Amino acid sequence: MKDHEILERTRTIVIDAIAQNMHLYGITASAGRLYGLLFFSDKPLTLDEMKEALGMSKTSMSVAVRSLLDLNMVEKVWVKGERKDLYAIKDDWYECFFDYFTIKWQTAIAMNSSAMEKSIAKLQKLIAEPETSEEIREQAFIDIKKLEERLDYYDWQNRLIDSFETKEILNFVPIEKKKD
Known part of the structure; x- marks a missing residue:
């Protein structure tokens, strides 16, 4: 198994655990996967990037982002030169x-x-x-x-x-x- 695969598998384990437990917070599993994706991302992501990474529809992605924004778990981030909205998790857990x-x-x-x-x-x-x-x-x-x-x-x-x-x-x- 290559190092990259090990890294991805360990991330998947954590993302799956987050997704399974998000119902405790009244959040869907898909929003939990989104949160996990943003947690491991080294940069803020657009809706299109998140949609592509998770294979979700843009509508589902938008609803998931909105629920995480409403709970102050995710924030909109401004990046110079970027026209699309970018999102990142809040670092202060x-x-x-x-x-x-x-x-x-x-x-x-x-x-x-x-x-x-x-x-x-x-x-x-x-x-x-x-x-x-x-x-x-x-x-x-x-x-x-x-x-x-x-x-x-x-x-x-x-x-x-x-x-x-x-x-x-x-x-x-x-x-x-x-x-x-």
């Missing part, structure tokens, strides 16, 4: 991690908190209605308590997210390993 989780968590928290706050308001109106039965009123109080406890949890998650955004989390979990 720690920042990518922070960005990904804060984006995903904030979206989920906002959606769930909003639904719960609206439900609490409706349950409070239901409780206040004189014709509401005692059984329904008791169940509404129980539901409000559950929802308020969950909102407390989301408050904690928001504070955790804040520690990611400010990098305060690194005071507790530093990037460098502690030396024994």
Whole structure:
């Protein structure tokens, strides 16, 4: 086996692993392969170069690039004299991690908190209605308590997210390993 083949096979192993695990991030396997391709590329690539290397349609490639851009895992790069858009992975994996989780968590928290706050308001109106039965009123109080406890949890998650955004989390979990 030639050295070049060994190099390509080792890269393929990593790219395949990345592609298989990208579903954990809500990303398709094809976007994972694209990320792996950009990881090993020694220069930013155009959509056409990526399409050719991965054998994907231009539409699929564009969707994959967009999803990686939205998660701040890939960035558009400017190169003097180049007219086409070029893309490269972001080198700071720690920042990518922070960005990904804060984006995903904030979206989920906002959606769930909003639904719960609206439900609490409706349950409070239901409780206040004189014709509401005692059984329904008791169940509404129980539901409000559950929802308020969950909102407390989301408050904690928001504070955790804040520690990611400010990098305060690194005071507790530093990037460098502690030396024994």
